[in-house]
Amino acid sequence: MTDVLTLDGVSAGYGPFHALFDVSLAVAPGEAVALLGANGVGKTTVARVASGLVAPERGQVRVEGADLTGAAPHRFVRAGVAHATEGRSVFASLNVEENLRLSFRRALGARGVAGALDQAFEQFPALARRRAQLAGDLSGGEQRMLSMARVLVEAPKLLIADELSLGLAPIIVDEIYAQLERLRAEGTALLIVEQHVSHALALCDRVLLLEHGTIIWEGPPADAADRVVARIFEHGEAG
Ligand SMILES: Nc1ncnc2c1ncn2[C@@H]1O[C@H](COP(=O)(O)OP(=O)(O)OP(=O)(O)O)[C@@H](O)[C@H]1O
Numbered sequence: 041m042t043d044v045l046t047l048d049g050v051s052a053g054y055g056p057f058h059a060l061f062d063v064s065l066a067v068a069p070g071e072a073v074a075l076l077g078a079n080g081v082g083k084t085t086v087a088r089v090a091s092g093l094v095a096p097e098r099g100q101v102r103v104e105g106a107d108l109t110g111a112a113p114h115r116f117v118r119a120g121v122a123h124a125t126e127g128r129s130v131f132a133s134l135n136v137e138e139n140l141r142l143s144f145r146r147a148l149g150a151r152g153v154a155g156a157l158d159q160a161f162e163q164f165p166a167l168a169r170r171r172a173q174l175a176g177d178l179s180g181g182e183q184r185m186l187s188m189a190r191v192l193v194e195a196p197k198l199l200i201a202d203e204l205s206l207g208l209a210p211i212i213v214d215e216i217y218a219q220l221e222r223l224r225a226e227g228t229a230l231l232i233v234e235q236h237v238s239h240a241l242a243l244c245d246r247v248l249l250l251e252h253g254t255i256i257w258e259g260p261p262a263d264a265a266d267r268v269v270a271r272i273f274e275h276g277e278a279g
């Protein structure tokens with residue numbers, strides 16, 4: 041089976057700054073992979089490369105075997121890659137429904153909007169109750185839900201989720217992870233970037249540990265706990 045995502049010897053950075061060095065990874069269809077590591081090691085940069093937001097300086101990015109190295113982000117979306125970006129990636133001055141309509145129109149065209157909206161409000165009842173509220177006035181947890189609802193419309197082949205749980209109450213994190221479980225059960229592969237590792241370890245099949253822009257370890261979650269604790273706890277946070 042062709043991997044849904046492949047990074048092959050990827051180096052990438054921002055102008056003169058090099059963030060990733062020869063990173064190779066693959067995510068199989070339906071597989072859940074956790075990408076863990078301390079602050080600033082390059083996790084978000086890997087996520088950006090994997091969704092076309094950052095073009096690699098060297099190496100190749102493939103989605104289901106098709107070479108998308110250097111392609112624009114919308115081509116990754118069309119190929120089935122959804123990226124819930126780090127931070128509060130919503131349009132603050134639009135309300136909840138307008139945010140969703142905008143994303144759905146882009147992804148599905150005008151005729152897909154109504155159905156997608158129903159689906160999103162069914163998946164996230166908290167958003168349905170706040171459909172007329174400005175996204176900028178939502179709580180942190182609600183904004184994360186809105187970013188997820190925006191990308192989950194088409195059961196993507198791969199969902200890249202960057203720090204979905206950051207700054208959220210445990211009960212909201214549980215809710216968000218329940219959504220990830222559901223997606224996974226429907227066959228979506230997951231690339232989960234987290235510093236709060238316990239949820240990620242519970243959900244994922246495989247763990248990649250990143251340090252200074254390089255994957256330094258790869259293995260099953262059961263073997264990851266000690267290493268991850270050693271690498272991340274000393275920097276502050278872990279599950
Ligand atoms: N837009 C940018 N311009 C310049 N440097 C950047 C940019 N984005 C990230 N970097 C740098 O690249 C390195 C890797 O950053 P990245 O955001 O990938 O780390 P991370 O592992 O996601 O960190 P965190 O856990 O804090 O989110 C950091 O040193 C960061 O300062």
Ligand SMILES: [Mg+2]
Pocket residue numbers: 083084085126202203
């Ligand atoms: Mg990050």
